[in-house]
Amino acid sequence: MRFEGAVVGERVVAPKEVQHLNAARESRLHRFLIAFLAGSAGVLIVWIVVVFGRPMRVSAQTLHYATSPDATNGEKVYKGGCIACHGPDGKGAPVENTVFKRPDTFPDFTDCAGTTPEPNGNWKAVIVHGGPSRGLSQIMPAFGDLLTDKEINDVIAYMRGFCKNVHHDPLGELNLPRALVTEKAFPENEIVVSTAASASGAPAWTTDIIDERTIFDARTQLETDVPVNYADQAHNWTAGFGDITLALKREMFSSLRTGSILSLQGGVLLPTGDSKRGFGAGTTQFEPFAAFDQLFKENTFLQTQLGADLPVDTSVAPRSMFWRVAVGQAMAPDHMLGRLFSPMVEFLAVRDFTPGASTNWDVLPEMQITVSRRQHVRIGFGVREPFTNTNGRTPQVLFYFLWDRADGKLWNGWR
Numbered sequence: 028m029r030f031e032g033a034v035v036g037e038r039v040v041a042p043k044e045v046q047h048l049n050a051a052r053e054s055r056l057h058r059f060l061i062a063f064l065a066g067s068a069g070v071l072i073v074w075i076v077v078v079f080g081r082p083m084r085v086s087a088q089t090l091h092y093a094t095s096p097d098a099t100n101g102e103k104v105y106k107g108g109c110i111a112c113h114g115p116d117g118k119g120a121p122v123e124n125t126v127f128k129r130p131d132t133f134p135d136f137t138d139c140a141g142t143t144p145e146p147n148g149n150w151k152a153v154i155v156h157g158g159p160s161r162g163l164s165q166i167m168p169a170f171g172d173l174l175t176d177k178e179i180n181d182v183i184a185y186m187r188g189f190c191k192n193v194h195h196d197p198l199g200e201l202n203l204p205r206a207l208v209t210e211k212a213f214p215e216n217e218i219v220v221s222t223a224a225s226a227s228g229a230p231a232w233t234t235d236i237i238d239e240r241t242i243f244d245a246r247t248q249l250e251t252d253v254p255v256n257y258a259d260q261a262h263n264w265t266a267g268f269g270d271i272t273l274a275l276k277r278e279m280f281s282s283l284r285t286g287s288i289l290s291l292q293g294g295v296l297l298p299t300g301d302s303k304r305g306f307g308a309g310t311t312q313f314e315p316f317a318a319f320d321q322l323f324k325e326n327t328f329l330q331t332q333l334g335a336d337l338p339v340d341t342s343v344a345p346r347s348m349f350w351r352v353a354v355g356q357a358m359a360p361d362h363m364l365g366r367l368f369s370p371m372v373e374f375l376a377v378r379d380f381t382p383g384a385s386t387n388w389d390v391l392p393e394m395q396i397t398v399s400r401r402q403h404v405r406i407g408f409g410v411r412e413p414f415t416n417t418n419g420r421t422p423q424v425l426f427y428f429l430w431d432r433a434d435g436k437l438w439n440g441w442r
């Protein structure tokens with residue numbers, strides 16, 4: 028997905044202008060200011076990480092554990108209270124032995140593809156408060172009054188053993204809250220509708236309809252992004268598709284012990300948008316990038332992305348590179364079991380490869396909130412403010428709606 032290209036007010040509304048702007052030489056004072064602002068942004072990030080973040084330790088998770096969970100004790104808990112419904116192997120007790128009708132979402136705990144992306148916190152919420160607390164069936168009882176906190180952590184540790192290849196797939200804990208522009212490293216199964224609208228100047232907006240799904244295995248993701256543009260061009264409303272992106276992402280490394288995940292993505296942007304209207308680059312572009320995310324102990328996180336846009340025909344669109352950082356904090360009431368709120372700040376930079384070009388820096392304070400009871404539907408919103416090369420670049424309002432397809436149907440899990 029290429030937000031820089033689809034961004035209204037940059038290349039959509041005034042595609043030519045921006046390149047010239049970028050190429051214009053900056054005065055010394057201006058350059059000093061840019062360096063100063065970029066430097067302060069860097070210092071701010073380091074400060075946030077040092078103050079709020081501590082590297083994760085062995086067995087650290089997004090949940091707090093007073094003592095490490097004990098799977099052997101968890102087995103006793105499971106055999107005492109869970110086996111009647113979930114079966115000795117975690118696939119579910121034989122249907123003829125159970126009195127209830129299985130809901131569609133009834134879990135098979137041996138299915139790694141279904142369980143590994145699920146963080147322990149999601150399971151714990153269901154075990155403590157019962158199925159209905161997460162929009163699931165009331166057949167799943169609440170155990171918060173029957174089991175101690177430790178017993179619940181232990182039984183989760185035991186149930187994790189039902190999936191046999193847990194060490195190969197990235198764990199759900201590393202699936203950090205989605206930022207508005209910076210792409211995350213975790214391979215996703217979600218549908219996102221993301222809109223960027225110019226907050227001043229001629230009205231214009233771009234809506235990206237994004238489908239992300241894992242293919243082959245849980246470490247590989249296929250992304251399709253179809254942008255739709257609207258713009259008031261000389262008092263005429265025009266609409267049209269932008270450049271469609273097809274991209275493959277591959278998780279290269281991830282570890283919950285260190286809290287890190289690294290992915291590489293290769294994408295192609297097809298010239299499906301009308302470049303005369305400013306809705307597309309007018310040439311095929313390749314977009315490779317690396318994404319590295321780091322989760323810290325108190326659920327502070329850092330997401331970074333470094334990549335390039337490489338048009339085939341550089342006479343119509345310049346080559347450019349971009350780097351993006353999102354710093355945020357995930358928080359939820361009820362010891363991380365309740366609704367998740369994630370304030371973040373993104374620092375976004377893009378620079379053309381043209382001689383004398385300077386870097387466009389933007390700051391984007393934002394918030395993500397889970398809206399459905401099951402937490403499978405989330406919204407994010409923020410304001411993107413250019414702070415260098417501001418001439419011709421307007422602030423933007425960004426908003427997305429996200430549906431995590433793996434957690435059930437869009438209309439289920441709300442009450």
Ligand code: HEC
Nearest residue numbers: 108109112130132133134150153154158163164166167182
């Ligand atoms: C009376 C039967 C019953 C018992 C006993 C029971 N469960 Fe469940 N459990 C269910 C059902 C049914 C679901 C599926 C709910 C749905 O999908 O709507 C479920 C779902 C779950 C989930 C949610 C998985 C997901 O997909 O997010 C977890 C975790 C879970 N059970 C753990 C346990 C544990 C741990 C115990 C024992 C302490 C236990 N259950 C005891 C019936 C039961």
